[in-house]
Amino acid sequence: MFAVTDQAFVTLGTNDVYCQGALVLEQSLRAHKTSRQLAILITPDVSSGYRTVLHAVFDEVVEVNMLDSKDTAHLALMKRPELGVTFTKLHCWTLTQYRKCVFLDADSLVLCNIDELFDREELSAAPDAGWPDCFNTGMFVFRPSLQTYSMLLQFAEEHGSFDGGDQGLLNSYFSSWATQDISKHLSFLYNLSSNATYTYLPAFRQFGSEAKVIHFLGAVKPWQYKYNPQTGAARWEGGEPPGPHCMEFINLWWQIYSSEVVPLLVQHKVAEEIGIKQHMQNLSIGLLLLSEQKAAPPAAPCPKEVDTSEAPIDNDEQQSSEVRAIVSDHLLEPVYTVFCKCVLLFNNLLAGLAASISELSVEDTSEEAYGAKERQNWEEGHIDYMGKDAFENIQKKLDRFLQ
Template structure:
Protein backbone atom coordinates (compact mmCIF):
# COMPACT_ATOMS: atom_id res chain seq x y z
CA UNK A 1 0.00 0.00 0.00
CA UNK A 2 1.17 3.51 -0.80
CA UNK A 3 1.80 5.92 2.05
CA UNK A 4 -1.03 8.14 0.77
CA UNK A 5 -3.73 5.53 1.38
CA UNK A 6 -6.15 5.38 4.30
CA UNK A 7 -7.84 2.16 5.43
CA UNK A 8 -11.46 2.75 6.39
CA UNK A 9 -12.58 -0.83 7.03
CA UNK A 10 -11.03 -4.22 7.66
CA UNK A 11 -9.35 -5.65 4.53
CA UNK A 12 -7.99 -8.94 5.86
CA UNK A 13 -9.78 -10.79 3.07
CA UNK A 14 -7.18 -9.49 0.64
CA UNK A 15 -4.70 -12.01 2.07
CA UNK A 16 -6.80 -14.70 0.38
CA UNK A 17 -6.22 -13.21 -3.07
CA UNK A 18 -3.60 -14.43 -5.52
CA UNK A 19 -0.63 -12.58 -6.91
CA UNK A 20 -0.86 -10.10 -8.54
CA UNK A 21 -4.27 -8.74 -7.49
CA UNK A 22 -4.99 -5.03 -7.86
CA UNK A 23 -7.56 -2.43 -8.84
CA UNK A 24 -7.74 -1.22 -12.48
CA UNK A 25 -6.26 2.23 -12.96
CA UNK A 26 -8.82 4.98 -13.57
CA UNK A 27 -6.72 6.50 -16.36
CA UNK A 28 -5.99 3.27 -18.23
CA UNK A 29 -8.06 0.29 -16.97
CA UNK A 30 -5.93 -2.29 -18.80
CA UNK A 31 -3.23 -1.41 -16.27
CA UNK A 32 -3.55 -1.84 -12.52
CA UNK A 33 -2.96 0.95 -10.04
CA UNK A 34 -0.02 0.12 -7.78
CA UNK A 35 -1.34 2.17 -4.85
CA UNK A 36 -2.58 -1.13 -3.42
CA UNK A 37 -1.85 -4.65 -4.64
CA UNK A 38 -1.55 -8.20 -3.34
CA UNK A 39 1.67 -10.14 -3.93
CA UNK A 40 3.67 -13.04 -2.52
CA UNK A 41 7.15 -12.25 -1.14
CA UNK A 42 9.59 -13.94 -3.49
CA UNK A 43 13.33 -13.54 -4.01
CA UNK A 44 12.89 -14.82 -7.56
CA UNK A 45 10.29 -12.15 -8.35
CA UNK A 46 12.45 -9.48 -6.71
CA UNK A 47 15.45 -10.43 -8.83
CA UNK A 48 13.25 -10.50 -11.93
CA UNK A 49 12.00 -6.99 -11.23
CA UNK A 50 15.53 -5.69 -10.65
CA UNK A 51 16.71 -7.28 -13.89
CA UNK A 52 13.80 -5.82 -15.87
CA UNK A 53 14.29 -2.38 -14.32
CA UNK A 54 17.97 -2.38 -15.27
CA UNK A 55 17.29 -3.70 -18.77
CA UNK A 56 14.07 -1.96 -19.82
CA UNK A 57 13.37 0.71 -17.21
CA UNK A 58 9.75 1.69 -16.57
CA UNK A 59 7.40 3.03 -19.23
CA UNK A 60 6.09 5.70 -16.85
CA UNK A 61 9.27 6.27 -14.87
CA UNK A 62 7.82 4.84 -11.66
CA UNK A 63 6.93 1.62 -9.88
CA UNK A 64 3.53 1.30 -11.54
CA UNK A 65 4.97 1.10 -15.03
CA UNK A 66 7.58 -1.47 -14.00
CA UNK A 67 5.08 -3.67 -12.14
CA UNK A 68 2.63 -3.61 -15.05
CA UNK A 69 5.44 -4.60 -17.41
CA UNK A 70 6.46 -7.50 -15.20
CA UNK A 71 2.91 -8.72 -14.49
CA UNK A 72 1.87 -8.04 -18.09
CA UNK A 73 -0.86 -10.70 -18.13
CA UNK A 74 -2.76 -9.10 -15.25
CA UNK A 75 -5.60 -7.75 -17.41
CA UNK A 76 -6.23 -10.97 -19.34
CA UNK A 77 -5.12 -14.01 -17.34
CA UNK A 78 -7.67 -14.16 -14.49
CA UNK A 79 -10.51 -11.75 -13.75
CA UNK A 80 -10.26 -12.89 -10.11
CA UNK A 81 -7.11 -10.81 -9.82
CA UNK A 82 -9.11 -7.65 -10.51
CA UNK A 83 -9.99 -6.07 -7.18
CA UNK A 84 -13.04 -3.92 -6.61
CA UNK A 85 -12.62 -0.17 -6.75
CA UNK A 86 -13.60 -0.01 -3.07
CA UNK A 87 -10.05 -1.15 -2.24
CA UNK A 88 -8.41 1.79 -4.02
CA UNK A 89 -10.86 4.65 -4.38
CA UNK A 90 -9.31 7.91 -5.49
CA UNK A 91 -10.61 11.35 -4.57
CA UNK A 92 -10.72 12.34 -8.24
CA UNK A 93 -13.37 9.72 -8.94
CA UNK A 94 -15.73 11.05 -6.26
CA UNK A 95 -15.95 14.22 -8.31
CA UNK A 96 -15.93 12.83 -11.85
CA UNK A 97 -18.58 10.19 -11.17
CA UNK A 98 -20.50 11.49 -8.17
CA UNK A 99 -23.64 9.34 -8.75
CA UNK A 100 -21.55 6.17 -8.39
CA UNK A 101 -20.03 7.46 -5.18
CA UNK A 102 -23.47 8.23 -3.76
CA UNK A 103 -24.56 4.69 -4.64
CA UNK A 104 -21.46 2.70 -3.56
CA UNK A 105 -19.50 5.12 -1.36
CA UNK A 106 -20.61 3.49 1.89
CA UNK A 107 -18.74 0.32 0.85
CA UNK A 108 -15.34 2.00 0.38
CA UNK A 109 -12.57 0.28 2.33
CA UNK A 110 -9.43 2.11 1.19
CA UNK A 111 -9.05 5.71 0.08
CA UNK A 112 -6.13 6.65 -2.14
CA UNK A 113 -5.13 10.33 -2.05
CA UNK A 114 -3.78 10.14 -5.57
CA UNK A 115 -2.14 13.18 -7.16
CA UNK A 116 -1.02 16.47 -5.69
CA UNK A 117 -3.90 16.82 -3.18
CA UNK A 118 -2.44 15.27 -0.01
CA UNK A 119 -4.07 15.59 3.43
CA UNK A 120 -0.85 16.77 5.04
CA UNK A 121 -0.79 19.80 2.74
CA UNK A 122 -4.13 20.99 4.14
CA UNK A 123 -4.51 23.18 7.21
CA UNK A 124 -6.48 21.40 9.93
CA UNK A 125 -8.06 22.71 13.15
CA UNK A 126 -7.79 19.87 15.67
CA UNK A 127 -10.05 21.52 18.24
CA UNK A 128 -12.90 21.87 15.73
CA UNK A 129 -12.13 18.67 13.85
CA UNK A 130 -12.34 20.48 10.51
CA UNK A 131 -10.11 21.82 7.76
CA UNK A 132 -9.47 25.55 7.98
CA UNK A 133 -9.72 26.18 4.26
CA UNK A 134 -10.29 23.79 1.37
CA UNK A 135 -10.93 24.10 -2.36
CA UNK A 136 -12.78 20.99 -3.48
CA UNK A 137 -16.01 19.09 -3.11
CA UNK A 138 -17.66 17.91 0.10
CA UNK A 139 -16.60 14.28 -0.38
CA UNK A 140 -12.94 15.21 -0.75
CA UNK A 141 -13.13 17.42 2.34
CA UNK A 142 -14.77 14.62 4.31
CA UNK A 143 -12.07 12.08 3.48
CA UNK A 144 -9.21 14.46 4.18
CA UNK A 145 -10.75 15.33 7.54
CA UNK A 146 -11.01 11.59 8.30
CA UNK A 147 -7.28 11.27 7.59
CA UNK A 148 -6.52 14.10 10.02
CA UNK A 149 -8.85 12.71 12.67
CA UNK A 150 -7.14 9.33 12.48
CA UNK A 151 -3.74 10.98 12.58
CA UNK A 152 -4.56 12.92 15.75
CA UNK A 153 -6.19 9.90 17.38
CA UNK A 154 -3.63 7.20 16.59
CA UNK A 155 -0.40 8.81 15.39
CA UNK A 156 0.03 12.22 16.97
CA UNK A 157 0.11 10.94 20.59
CA UNK A 158 2.97 8.59 19.67
CA UNK A 159 4.87 11.43 17.97
CA UNK A 160 4.45 13.64 21.02
CA UNK A 161 5.78 10.85 23.23
CA UNK A 162 8.83 10.39 21.00
CA UNK A 163 9.48 14.14 21.00
CA UNK A 164 9.24 14.21 24.78
CA UNK A 165 11.73 11.35 25.12
CA UNK A 166 14.05 13.02 22.61
CA UNK A 167 13.93 16.34 24.46
CA UNK A 168 14.71 14.67 27.78
CA UNK A 169 17.64 12.83 26.21
CA UNK A 170 19.06 16.05 24.78
CA UNK A 171 18.78 17.76 28.16
CA UNK A 172 20.66 14.91 29.81
CA UNK A 173 23.61 15.07 27.40
CA UNK A 174 26.38 17.55 28.09
CA UNK A 175 28.13 17.97 24.76
CA UNK A 176 31.55 19.67 25.12
CA UNK A 177 31.96 19.79 21.34
CA UNK A 178 28.92 21.96 20.66
CA UNK A 179 29.43 23.80 17.33
CA UNK A 180 29.87 27.55 17.25
CA UNK A 181 26.95 29.79 16.21
CA UNK A 182 28.56 30.51 12.84
CA UNK A 183 29.03 26.85 11.97
CA UNK A 184 25.50 26.12 13.20
CA UNK A 185 24.08 28.82 10.92
CA UNK A 186 25.98 27.40 7.96
CA UNK A 187 24.72 23.90 8.70
CA UNK A 188 21.15 25.14 9.05
CA UNK A 189 21.36 26.99 5.72
CA UNK A 190 22.72 23.89 3.97
CA UNK A 191 20.01 21.72 5.50
CA UNK A 192 17.32 24.22 4.46
CA UNK A 193 18.61 24.26 0.87
CA UNK A 194 18.66 20.46 0.76
CA UNK A 195 15.15 20.35 2.19
CA UNK A 196 13.89 22.74 -0.50
CA UNK A 197 15.49 20.67 -3.24
CA UNK A 198 13.96 17.47 -1.85
CA UNK A 199 10.53 19.13 -1.66
CA UNK A 200 10.79 20.33 -5.27
CA UNK A 201 11.70 16.83 -6.43
CA UNK A 202 8.86 15.35 -4.41
CA UNK A 203 6.35 17.74 -6.00
CA UNK A 204 7.69 16.82 -9.44
CA UNK A 205 7.14 13.13 -8.68
CA UNK A 206 3.58 13.80 -7.55
CA UNK A 207 2.91 15.50 -10.89
CA UNK A 208 4.43 12.66 -12.90
CA UNK A 209 7.58 14.59 -13.82
CA UNK A 210 10.31 12.16 -12.78
CA UNK A 211 13.88 12.80 -13.88
CA UNK A 212 14.51 9.10 -14.37
CA UNK A 213 17.44 9.75 -16.71
CA UNK A 214 19.12 11.97 -14.12
CA UNK A 215 18.60 12.40 -10.38
CA UNK A 216 15.82 9.80 -10.31
CA UNK A 217 17.63 7.21 -12.40
CA UNK A 218 17.53 3.55 -11.46
CA UNK A 219 21.20 3.61 -10.44
CA UNK A 220 20.66 6.52 -8.04
CA UNK A 221 17.55 4.95 -6.54
CA UNK A 222 19.38 1.63 -6.12
CA UNK A 223 22.30 3.43 -4.46
CA UNK A 224 19.94 5.15 -2.02
CA UNK A 225 18.23 1.83 -1.21
CA UNK A 226 21.58 0.10 -0.63
CA UNK A 227 22.74 2.90 1.68
CA UNK A 228 19.46 2.86 3.63
CA UNK A 229 19.49 -0.92 4.03
CA UNK A 230 23.15 -0.83 5.03
CA UNK A 231 22.50 1.77 7.72
CA UNK A 232 19.62 -0.26 9.09
CA UNK A 233 21.72 -3.37 9.64
Protein backbone atom coordinates in the same frame (compact mmCIF):
# COMPACT_ATOMS: atom_id res chain seq x y z
CA MET B 1 -7.37 -12.79 18.26
CA PHE B 2 -5.40 -15.32 16.26
CA ALA B 3 -2.32 -13.60 14.81
CA VAL B 4 -1.06 -14.72 11.43
CA THR B 5 2.71 -14.33 11.51
CA ASP B 6 3.64 -15.27 7.96
CA GLN B 7 1.48 -12.64 6.27
CA ALA B 8 1.88 -8.90 6.45
CA PHE B 9 0.58 -5.58 5.32
CA VAL B 10 3.57 -3.67 3.97
CA THR B 11 4.05 0.03 3.34
CA LEU B 12 6.93 2.32 2.41
CA GLY B 13 8.28 5.59 3.83
CA THR B 14 11.43 7.13 2.39
CA ASN B 15 11.25 10.27 4.51
CA ASP B 16 9.61 11.62 7.68
CA VAL B 17 6.71 13.18 5.82
CA TYR B 18 5.58 9.97 4.12
CA CYS B 19 6.20 8.14 7.41
CA GLN B 20 3.41 10.21 8.91
CA GLY B 21 1.10 8.91 6.25
CA ALA B 22 2.35 5.43 7.12
CA LEU B 23 1.50 6.02 10.79
CA VAL B 24 -2.06 7.02 9.91
CA LEU B 25 -2.35 3.91 7.75
CA GLU B 26 -0.96 1.75 10.57
CA GLN B 27 -3.45 3.20 13.07
CA SER B 28 -6.32 2.57 10.67
CA LEU B 29 -5.29 -1.07 10.14
CA ARG B 30 -5.03 -1.63 13.92
CA ALA B 31 -8.34 0.14 14.55
CA HIS B 32 -9.98 -2.41 12.25
CA LYS B 33 -8.28 -5.28 14.06
CA THR B 34 -6.17 -6.85 11.40
CA SER B 35 -4.77 -10.24 12.39
CA ARG B 36 -1.79 -9.77 10.06
CA GLN B 37 1.67 -8.35 10.76
CA LEU B 38 2.38 -4.72 9.93
CA ALA B 39 5.72 -4.02 8.23
CA ILE B 40 7.27 -0.86 6.86
CA LEU B 41 10.19 -0.38 4.48
CA ILE B 42 12.22 2.73 5.23
CA THR B 43 15.34 4.28 3.70
CA PRO B 44 18.32 5.96 5.42
CA ASP B 45 16.68 9.42 5.15
CA VAL B 46 14.13 8.61 7.84
CA SER B 47 15.23 10.36 11.04
CA SER B 48 16.10 8.48 14.21
CA GLY B 49 13.12 10.04 16.00
CA TYR B 50 10.71 8.65 13.46
CA ARG B 51 12.40 5.28 13.49
CA THR B 52 11.69 5.08 17.22
CA VAL B 53 8.01 5.78 16.67
CA LEU B 54 7.83 3.32 13.76
CA HIS B 55 9.53 0.61 15.84
CA ALA B 56 6.99 1.20 18.60
CA VAL B 57 3.95 0.62 16.41
CA PHE B 58 4.92 -1.57 13.43
CA ASP B 59 5.71 -5.23 13.95
CA GLU B 60 8.69 -4.87 11.67
CA VAL B 61 10.73 -1.94 10.35
CA VAL B 62 13.03 -2.90 7.50
CA GLU B 63 15.68 -0.52 6.25
CA VAL B 64 16.37 -0.78 2.53
CA ASN B 65 18.43 1.20 0.03
CA MET B 66 16.81 3.86 -2.02
CA LEU B 67 16.09 2.64 -5.55
CA ASP B 68 15.50 5.41 -8.04
CA SER B 69 14.32 5.07 -11.63
CA LYS B 70 15.94 8.46 -12.48
CA ASP B 71 13.61 8.43 -15.45
CA THR B 72 13.02 12.15 -15.60
CA ALA B 73 11.50 12.13 -19.08
CA HIS B 74 8.63 9.80 -18.17
CA LEU B 75 8.18 11.32 -14.75
CA ALA B 76 7.94 14.75 -16.37
CA LEU B 77 5.04 13.46 -18.47
CA MET B 78 3.32 12.64 -15.20
CA LYS B 79 4.42 16.01 -13.75
CA ARG B 80 5.72 14.12 -10.71
CA PRO B 81 9.54 14.32 -10.70
CA GLU B 82 9.62 12.94 -7.15
CA LEU B 83 8.20 9.52 -8.04
CA GLY B 84 11.45 7.90 -9.17
CA VAL B 85 12.00 6.84 -5.57
CA THR B 86 8.88 4.69 -5.75
CA PHE B 87 11.13 2.05 -7.33
CA THR B 88 12.13 1.49 -3.70
CA LYS B 89 8.75 -0.23 -3.42
CA LEU B 90 10.23 -3.17 -5.34
CA HIS B 91 12.14 -4.11 -2.19
CA CYS B 92 8.86 -5.48 -0.84
CA TRP B 93 9.57 -8.68 -2.79
CA THR B 94 12.61 -9.25 -0.56
CA LEU B 95 10.46 -9.71 2.56
CA THR B 96 10.69 -13.47 2.30
CA GLN B 97 10.01 -13.92 6.04
CA TYR B 98 6.38 -13.56 4.92
CA ARG B 99 4.54 -16.01 2.68
CA LYS B 100 2.10 -13.48 1.35
CA CYS B 101 1.74 -9.71 1.68
CA VAL B 102 -0.53 -6.83 0.81
CA PHE B 103 1.27 -3.63 -0.11
CA LEU B 104 -0.45 -0.33 0.71
CA ASP B 105 0.85 3.13 -0.20
CA ALA B 106 1.63 5.41 2.74
CA ASP B 107 -0.98 7.85 1.42
CA SER B 108 -3.84 5.44 1.99
CA LEU B 109 -6.02 4.49 4.93
CA VAL B 110 -8.37 1.62 5.56
CA LEU B 111 -12.01 2.01 6.54
CA CYS B 112 -12.73 -1.57 7.60
CA ASN B 113 -11.00 -4.91 8.07
CA ILE B 114 -9.55 -6.00 4.72
CA ASP B 115 -7.79 -9.21 5.82
CA GLU B 116 -9.77 -11.15 3.19
CA LEU B 117 -7.29 -9.74 0.63
CA PHE B 118 -4.85 -12.42 1.78
CA ASP B 119 -7.09 -15.01 0.10
CA ARG B 120 -6.02 -13.56 -3.25
CA GLU B 121 -2.97 -14.47 -5.28
CA GLU B 122 -0.07 -12.48 -6.76
CA LEU B 123 -0.57 -10.15 -8.46
CA SER B 124 -4.01 -8.96 -7.43
CA ALA B 125 -4.80 -5.26 -7.55
CA ALA B 126 -7.56 -2.78 -8.35
CA PRO B 127 -7.88 -0.76 -11.56
CA ASP B 128 -6.29 2.64 -11.89
CA ALA B 129 -8.94 5.34 -12.26
CA GLY B 130 -6.91 7.12 -14.94
CA TRP B 131 -6.42 4.04 -17.14
CA PRO B 132 -8.50 1.11 -15.91
CA ASP B 133 -6.62 -1.47 -18.02
CA CYS B 134 -3.72 -0.77 -15.68
CA PHE B 135 -3.77 -1.57 -12.00
CA ASN B 136 -2.96 1.06 -9.45
CA THR B 137 0.09 0.15 -7.38
CA GLY B 138 -1.18 1.86 -4.24
CA MET B 139 -2.49 -1.56 -3.15
CA PHE B 140 -1.56 -5.02 -4.39
CA VAL B 141 -1.32 -8.59 -3.17
CA PHE B 142 2.07 -10.22 -3.74
CA ARG B 143 4.29 -13.11 -2.73
CA PRO B 144 7.77 -12.13 -1.56
CA SER B 145 10.42 -13.92 -3.61
CA LEU B 146 14.05 -13.05 -4.26
CA GLN B 147 13.68 -14.51 -7.70
CA THR B 148 10.80 -12.21 -8.58
CA TYR B 149 12.74 -9.31 -7.07
CA SER B 150 15.77 -9.89 -9.27
CA MET B 151 13.58 -10.43 -12.33
CA LEU B 152 11.84 -7.14 -11.64
CA LEU B 153 15.18 -5.32 -11.38
CA GLN B 154 16.37 -6.93 -14.57
CA PHE B 155 13.12 -5.99 -16.31
CA ALA B 156 13.49 -2.40 -15.06
CA GLU B 157 17.02 -2.25 -16.44
CA GLU B 158 16.02 -3.59 -19.83
CA HIS B 159 12.68 -1.87 -20.34
CA GLY B 160 12.48 0.98 -17.83
CA SER B 161 9.05 2.12 -16.73
CA PHE B 162 6.55 3.76 -19.05
CA ASP B 163 5.62 6.29 -16.35
CA GLY B 164 8.99 6.46 -14.62
CA GLY B 165 7.52 5.07 -11.38
CA ASP B 166 6.80 1.63 -10.01
CA GLN B 167 3.29 1.58 -11.47
CA GLY B 168 4.47 1.61 -15.09
CA LEU B 169 7.06 -1.06 -14.36
CA LEU B 170 4.75 -3.39 -12.45
CA ASN B 171 2.02 -3.09 -15.06
CA SER B 172 4.45 -4.06 -17.80
CA TYR B 173 5.85 -6.92 -15.76
CA PHE B 174 2.45 -8.29 -14.65
CA SER B 175 0.97 -7.47 -18.04
CA SER B 176 -1.66 -10.22 -18.03
CA TRP B 177 -3.46 -8.63 -15.07
CA ALA B 178 -6.07 -6.88 -17.23
CA THR B 179 -7.21 -9.95 -19.13
CA GLN B 180 -6.13 -13.26 -17.66
CA ASP B 181 -7.71 -13.94 -14.29
CA ILE B 182 -10.69 -12.00 -13.00
CA SER B 183 -9.97 -13.12 -9.41
CA LYS B 184 -6.85 -10.93 -9.49
CA HIS B 185 -8.95 -8.00 -10.60
CA LEU B 186 -9.93 -6.47 -7.28
CA SER B 187 -12.79 -4.11 -6.66
CA PHE B 188 -12.07 -0.39 -6.92
CA LEU B 189 -13.44 -0.20 -3.34
CA TYR B 190 -10.07 -1.61 -2.17
CA ASN B 191 -8.21 1.34 -3.64
CA LEU B 192 -10.68 4.16 -3.98
CA SER B 193 -9.02 7.31 -5.15
CA SER B 194 -10.07 10.18 -2.95
CA ASN B 195 -11.09 12.27 -5.95
CA ALA B 196 -13.58 9.68 -7.25
CA THR B 197 -16.42 11.94 -6.19
CA TYR B 198 -15.34 14.39 -8.87
CA THR B 199 -14.54 11.95 -11.64
CA TYR B 200 -17.80 9.99 -11.35
CA LEU B 201 -20.08 11.46 -8.73
CA PRO B 202 -23.21 9.32 -9.33
CA ALA B 203 -21.12 6.14 -8.94
CA PHE B 204 -19.57 7.52 -5.81
CA ARG B 205 -23.06 8.27 -4.42
CA GLN B 206 -24.17 4.76 -5.26
CA PHE B 207 -21.16 2.78 -4.04
CA GLY B 208 -18.96 5.17 -2.03
CA SER B 209 -20.36 4.06 1.31
CA GLU B 210 -18.90 0.59 0.69
CA ALA B 211 -15.36 1.94 0.31
CA LYS B 212 -12.73 -0.15 2.08
CA VAL B 213 -9.46 1.67 1.35
CA ILE B 214 -9.07 5.35 0.54
CA HIS B 215 -6.02 6.31 -1.49
CA PHE B 216 -4.97 9.95 -1.67
CA LEU B 217 -3.18 9.54 -4.94
CA GLY B 218 -1.91 12.54 -6.86
CA ALA B 219 0.43 15.41 -6.19
CA VAL B 220 -1.46 16.83 -3.20
CA LYS B 221 -1.55 14.78 -0.02
CA PRO B 222 -3.71 15.16 3.10
CA TRP B 223 -0.73 16.34 5.15
CA GLN B 224 -0.44 19.41 2.93
CA TYR B 225 -3.78 20.70 4.21
CA LYS B 226 -4.22 22.60 7.46
CA TYR B 227 -6.46 21.16 10.12
CA ASN B 228 -8.52 22.69 12.87
CA PRO B 229 -9.06 20.13 15.68
CA GLN B 230 -11.89 22.19 17.17
CA THR B 231 -14.04 21.94 14.06
CA GLY B 232 -12.58 18.64 12.80
CA ALA B 233 -12.20 20.24 9.39
CA ALA B 234 -9.19 20.53 7.12
CA ARG B 235 -8.78 23.27 4.58
CA TRP B 236 -6.45 24.23 1.80
CA GLU B 237 -4.40 27.31 2.42
CA GLY B 238 -2.37 29.41 0.10
CA GLY B 239 -2.59 29.76 -3.64
CA GLU B 240 -4.22 27.65 -6.28
CA PRO B 241 -6.70 25.13 -4.90
CA PRO B 242 -5.23 21.65 -5.32
CA GLY B 243 -6.70 18.90 -7.46
CA PRO B 244 -10.02 17.66 -6.18
CA HIS B 245 -10.09 15.51 -3.08
CA CYS B 246 -13.15 14.52 -1.17
CA MET B 247 -12.89 16.64 1.99
CA GLU B 248 -14.69 14.01 4.04
CA PHE B 249 -11.69 11.69 3.58
CA ILE B 250 -9.12 14.43 4.13
CA ASN B 251 -10.90 15.28 7.39
CA LEU B 252 -10.88 11.62 8.39
CA TRP B 253 -7.14 11.37 7.71
CA TRP B 254 -6.58 14.40 9.92
CA GLN B 255 -8.84 13.11 12.68
CA ILE B 256 -6.76 9.94 12.88
CA TYR B 257 -3.56 11.93 12.62
CA SER B 258 -4.45 14.35 15.41
CA SER B 259 -6.02 11.85 17.79
CA GLU B 260 -3.73 8.84 17.28
CA VAL B 261 -0.48 9.92 15.63
CA VAL B 262 0.26 13.27 17.30
CA PRO B 263 0.15 11.67 20.80
CA LEU B 264 2.66 9.06 19.57
CA LEU B 265 4.97 11.76 18.24
CA VAL B 266 4.66 13.67 21.49
CA GLN B 267 5.26 10.56 23.57
CA HIS B 268 8.42 9.81 21.58
CA LYS B 269 9.46 13.47 21.62
CA VAL B 270 9.61 13.95 17.87
CA ALA B 271 6.77 16.46 17.58
CA GLU B 272 9.15 19.34 16.94
CA GLU B 273 10.60 17.69 13.84
CA ILE B 274 7.42 17.93 11.87
CA GLY B 275 6.90 21.57 12.65
CA ILE B 276 3.51 21.26 14.28
CA LYS B 277 2.55 24.88 14.61
CA GLN B 278 0.29 26.26 17.20
CA HIS B 279 -1.41 29.54 16.69
CA MET B 280 -2.09 30.80 20.15
CA GLN B 281 -2.95 34.36 20.86
CA ASN B 282 -0.23 34.62 23.43
CA LEU B 283 1.88 32.54 25.70
CA SER B 284 -0.35 32.83 28.75
CA ILE B 285 -3.40 31.54 26.90
CA GLY B 286 -1.32 28.64 25.74
CA LEU B 287 -0.07 27.92 29.22
CA LEU B 288 -3.57 28.12 30.61
CA LEU B 289 -4.70 25.55 28.06
CA LEU B 290 -1.76 23.36 28.90
CA SER B 291 -2.29 23.49 32.63
CA GLU B 292 -6.01 22.72 32.16
CA GLN B 293 -5.18 19.42 30.56
CA LYS B 294 -2.38 18.70 32.98
CA ALA B 295 -3.86 15.43 34.16
CA ALA B 296 -4.60 14.05 30.72
CA PRO B 297 -1.97 11.62 29.39
CA PRO B 298 0.24 11.76 27.41
CA ALA B 299 0.78 15.43 28.15
CA ALA B 300 3.71 16.11 30.46
CA PRO B 301 3.34 18.31 33.54
CA CYS B 302 3.13 21.95 32.61
CA PRO B 303 4.29 25.11 34.27
CA LYS B 304 1.35 27.12 35.63
CA GLU B 305 2.92 30.42 34.78
CA VAL B 306 6.01 31.82 33.20
CA ASP B 307 8.34 32.65 36.02
CA THR B 308 11.85 33.71 35.34
CA SER B 309 12.82 34.13 39.00
CA GLU B 310 15.40 31.86 40.56
CA ALA B 311 12.89 29.50 42.16
CA PRO B 312 13.81 25.84 41.73
CA ILE B 313 12.40 24.09 38.70
CA ASP B 314 10.33 21.27 40.11
CA ASN B 315 7.60 20.39 37.68
CA ASP B 316 9.23 17.31 36.27
CA GLU B 317 11.65 15.40 38.38
CA GLN B 318 13.57 13.77 35.59
CA GLN B 319 13.75 16.85 33.44
CA SER B 320 14.73 19.10 36.31
CA SER B 321 17.48 16.75 37.44
CA GLU B 322 18.83 16.78 33.89
CA VAL B 323 18.58 20.53 33.92
CA ARG B 324 20.30 20.79 37.30
CA ALA B 325 23.09 18.58 36.02
CA ILE B 326 23.62 20.98 33.15
CA VAL B 327 23.54 23.94 35.49
CA SER B 328 25.96 22.54 38.04
CA ASP B 329 28.30 21.34 35.33
CA HIS B 330 28.73 24.84 34.09
CA LEU B 331 28.36 26.88 37.24
CA LEU B 332 26.58 29.63 35.43
CA GLU B 333 23.47 29.33 37.53
CA PRO B 334 21.62 32.61 36.94
CA VAL B 335 21.91 32.57 33.16
CA TYR B 336 21.26 28.90 32.82
CA THR B 337 18.31 28.86 35.18
CA VAL B 338 16.51 31.12 32.75
CA PHE B 339 17.86 29.15 29.82
CA CYS B 340 16.73 25.85 31.30
CA LYS B 341 13.31 27.17 32.13
CA CYS B 342 12.91 28.12 28.50
CA VAL B 343 13.96 24.66 27.42
CA LEU B 344 11.52 23.14 29.90
CA LEU B 345 8.81 25.42 28.70
CA PHE B 346 9.56 24.47 25.12
CA ASN B 347 9.43 20.77 25.94
CA ASN B 348 6.24 21.16 27.93
CA LEU B 349 4.60 23.06 25.11
CA LEU B 350 5.46 20.24 22.75
CA ALA B 351 4.25 17.66 25.22
CA GLY B 352 0.96 19.47 25.65
CA LEU B 353 0.32 19.90 21.96
CA ALA B 354 -2.00 16.98 21.40
CA ALA B 355 -4.90 18.59 23.19
CA SER B 356 -4.07 22.27 23.10
CA ILE B 357 -3.41 22.99 19.48
CA SER B 358 -5.81 25.16 17.62
CA GLU B 359 -4.40 24.27 14.24
CA LEU B 360 -2.17 21.57 12.90
CA SER B 361 -0.03 21.31 9.85
CA VAL B 362 2.72 18.97 8.83
CA GLU B 363 5.96 20.23 7.42
CA ASP B 364 9.20 18.55 6.61
CA THR B 365 11.65 20.60 8.60
CA SER B 366 14.26 17.87 8.77
CA GLU B 367 16.87 20.19 7.29
CA GLU B 368 16.40 22.70 10.05
CA ALA B 369 18.96 23.26 12.74
CA TYR B 370 17.08 21.32 15.39
CA GLY B 371 17.31 18.11 13.40
CA ALA B 372 17.85 14.58 14.51
CA LYS B 373 21.62 14.89 14.85
CA GLU B 374 21.37 17.94 17.06
CA ARG B 375 18.80 16.29 19.24
CA GLN B 376 20.99 13.24 19.65
CA ASN B 377 23.87 15.51 20.67
CA TRP B 378 21.57 17.15 23.18
CA GLU B 379 20.47 13.84 24.60
CA GLU B 380 24.09 12.79 24.95
CA GLY B 381 24.91 15.99 26.79
CA HIS B 382 26.96 17.59 23.99
CA ILE B 383 25.39 21.00 24.17
CA ASP B 384 26.79 23.93 22.28
CA TYR B 385 26.10 26.66 24.84
CA MET B 386 27.98 29.34 22.98
CA GLY B 387 26.77 28.40 19.50
CA LYS B 388 23.51 27.00 18.22
CA ASP B 389 22.21 26.11 21.68
CA ALA B 390 22.92 29.57 23.04
CA PHE B 391 20.10 31.22 24.93
CA GLU B 392 19.19 33.62 22.13
CA ASN B 393 18.87 30.78 19.64
CA ILE B 394 16.57 28.83 21.94
CA GLN B 395 14.61 32.05 22.37
CA LYS B 396 14.33 32.39 18.58
CA LYS B 397 13.09 28.81 18.34
CA LEU B 398 10.49 29.51 20.99
CA ASP B 399 9.38 32.67 19.20
CA ARG B 400 9.11 30.82 15.91
CA PHE B 401 7.23 28.04 17.55
CA LEU B 402 4.73 30.35 19.17
CA GLN B 403 4.10 32.50 16.11
